[in-house]
Amino acid sequence: EGLYPDTQIEQEILGPGVRVIRGNARSSLAELPDEMLAEVDGLMTLRMWVPAEQIARFPKLKVVVRMGVGYDRVDRVACAARGILVANLPDYGTQEVAEFAVLLAVALRRGLTLYHDTQRGPNPAPWAVMPSAIVRRQEVQSFGIIGLGRIGSAAALRAKAFGYRVVFYDPYQPNGWDRALGIQRARTLEELLAQSDVLSIHCPLTRHTRGLVGERELRLLPKDAVVVNTARGPILDIDALARCLKDGHLAGAGLDVIPVEPPVEPVPELLRAYRAQEEWLRGRLIITPHIAFHSPEAWRDIRVKGVETMRDVLVE
Ligand code: NAD
Numbered sequence: 001e002g003l004y005p006d007t008q009i010e011q012e013i014l015g016p017g018v019r020v021i022r023g024n025a026r027s028s029l030a031e032l033p034d035e036m037l038a039e040v041d042g043l044m045t046l047r048m049w050v051p052a053e054q055i056a057r058f059p060k061l062k063v064v065v066r067m068g069v070g071y072d073r074v075d076r077v078a079c080a081a082r083g084i085l086v087a088n089l090p091d092y093g094t095q096e097v098a099e100f101a102v103l104l105a106v107a108l109r110r111g112l113t114l115y116h117d118t119q120r121g122p123n124p125a126p127w128a129v130m131p132s133a134i135v136r137r138q139e140v141q142s143f144g145i146i147g148l149g150r151i152g153s154a155a156a157l158r159a160k161a162f163g164y165r166v167v168f169y170d171p172y173q174p175n176g177w178d179r180a181l182g183i184q185r186a187r188t189l190e191e192l193l194a195q196s197d198v199l200s201i202h203c204p205l206t207r208h209t210r211g212l213v214g215e216r217e218l219r220l221l222p223k224d225a226v227v228v229n230t231a232r233g234p235i236l237d238i239d240a241l242a243r244c245l246k247d248g249h250l251a252g253a254g255l256d257v258i259p260v261e262p263p264v265e266p267v268p269e270l271l272r273a274y275r276a277q278e279e280w281l282r283g284r285l286i287i288t289p290h291i292a293f294h295s296p297e298a299w300r301d302i303r304v305k306g307v308e309t310m311r312d313v314l315v316e
Contacts, residue, residue, distance in 0.1 A: 009300070010044075010307045014315060029054040042310045045073075052078035063087065063313040067306045069204070087309045091150055092302045093293025097256075098154030100292035101230045104254025105143065105198045106162055107286065108226050111135040113252075114283025133224040134251040134284060136197070139163035144196025146189070146212070147203030147231070148173045148181075155200060156183050167195055170203070193220035198228065205232035215240035224251040230292045233259040242270035245284060252284040256292040 007020040014020060021040070025031040029048055034057060042063045043050070050064055052075045063085045064074055071088055079086050107113055111132060118129050143164035145152045156166045166183040169192035178185045186192035189212070193199065199221060203209050214237040218227070227250060229236045238258060244250040263271055274285055 004303070009303045010310075013304065013307045014311055018314065029057070042314050044306050044310060048073070050074040055079060055082070055084070063310060065089075065306045065309050067302050068092075085313055087313075089302060089305050089309075092305065093295070093298035094150045094154050096295050096298050097151045097230050097292040098158055100256060100288075101151070101155045101200045101202070101228050101254075102143075102158040102162065104228045104230070104256070104286055104288075105159070105200065105226055106138065108134055108252040108254055108284070109136050109138060109141065109198065111283065113286055117283045129283065132251075132283070133248075134226065137163075141165070141197040142167055142195050143198045143200065144168070144186070144192045145183075146170070146192065146199070146201050148177065149202060149204075151230070152200075152202035153177070153181060155202060156181050159198075159200075164198070167192055189217065190220055193217055194222070196221055196225060198226045200228040201231045201235055203231060203235065205234055210234050211237055213237065215243065218244045219249060221250065223249060226250070226252045226254070228254040230256040233257040233261060238268050238270045242268070242273070245270075246280055254286040254288075256288045257290050258287070261290055 004022070007022050010020045021036060023029075023032045023036060025048065029050065037057045038059055040058050041060050042065070043058065043061060044065045044067060046067045050073060055061065055075060055078045061082070061084050064079060064087070066074055066086070066088045069088060069090055071086055074086050076086050111129070111134065114129050114132055114134060115126070141164055143159040143166045145156055145166065145168040148156065148168040148170040152168065152170070156168065159166050160182065167186050168178065168183060169186045169189050186195070199213070201213065203212070212235050213227070218240055221227070227236065227241060238255070241250070241253055245253065258268070258271065267275075270285070271287070273281055274287055
């Protein structure tokens with residue numbers, strides 16, 4: 001997909017007996033010539049869709065490694081029909097995403113975005129933005145986590161280091177892990193929401209979690225709470241979020257993910273107001289482009305894990 005400068009890591013791990021070919025398709029496998037695909041035993045792909053009609057163009061294909069969470073971009077039925085294995089990488093960038101979630105919360109709660117934004121306007125005086133409902137001392141705040149998995153646990157440790165009292169809700173996490181982390185369990189989502197000055201989402205997107213945090217849930221948060229989503233966009237209703245920010249129930253939000261990425265027209269109201277730099281959102285919203293996982297170290301991990309999976313199938 002033309003994202004790497006070279007294929008050195010892949011070649012070293014696979015050894016001299018395997019030839020690594022880089023396909024420079026921008027948006028679709030259809031851009032690659034038949035002669036190239038005819039030779040391919042294993043396909044590693046990041047964002048590319050792998051539909052049945054493209055799978056049919058790989059006569060020798062034995063394995064598809066999707067370098068990310070989930071299989072939704074690969075037609076698994078078409079692969080299964082030909083005995084092609086499909087793998088994904090469920091754990092990458094754990095530290096990066098956890099840091100990013102806490103970073104979004106702290107940046108909002110310490111007024112970083114608010115103060116930064118004022119410096120672009122005509123009145124750079126600090127008293128123009130003091131007091132603000134969003135700025136708080138972290139030690140008097142509770143950090144609520146939905147989903148205490150890899151990233152949620154790493155976020156819990158980082159939030160604790162900032163002095164937050166950490167609470168989580170995860171119906172599938174067995175008792176005990178929370179005690180090892182020194183954090184508190186909420187038995188229901190409602191119980192978690194009632195005490196989360198910051199709510200950070202870290203569960204996967206499933207049919208149970210789609211729309212899990214809607215208007216009812218947002219209104220159960222304490223007034224002036226902050227919501228952070230680094231998991232998957234459709235878990236949080238951002239139209240409801242816009243209403244809760246606009247009427248002053250919530251103080252702010254940090255979103256690395258939104259329901260449709262990249263956004264298509266007509267964009268959600270929240271995004272429209274953010275782009276227009278509307279005054280009611282000043283210093284209260286951070287949006288980033290699904291980039292929380294990114295660091296050169298995380299990229300290296302993704303490549304190494306992906307190609308090790310490929311080697312397990314093709315070489316060993
Ligand atoms: P994980 O599987 O280790 O943890 C997910 C946790 O969520 C599990 O403990 C599970 O029990 C819990 N869970 C499932 N359903 C739940 C529900 N209904 N309510 C509460 N908890 C529930 O996953 P992870 O590696 O920690 O990843 C977490 C999220 O981060 C995923 O959505 C993943 O897609 C996302 N992610 C985002 C980025 C990014 O760049 N923004 C990068 C990697 C992963």
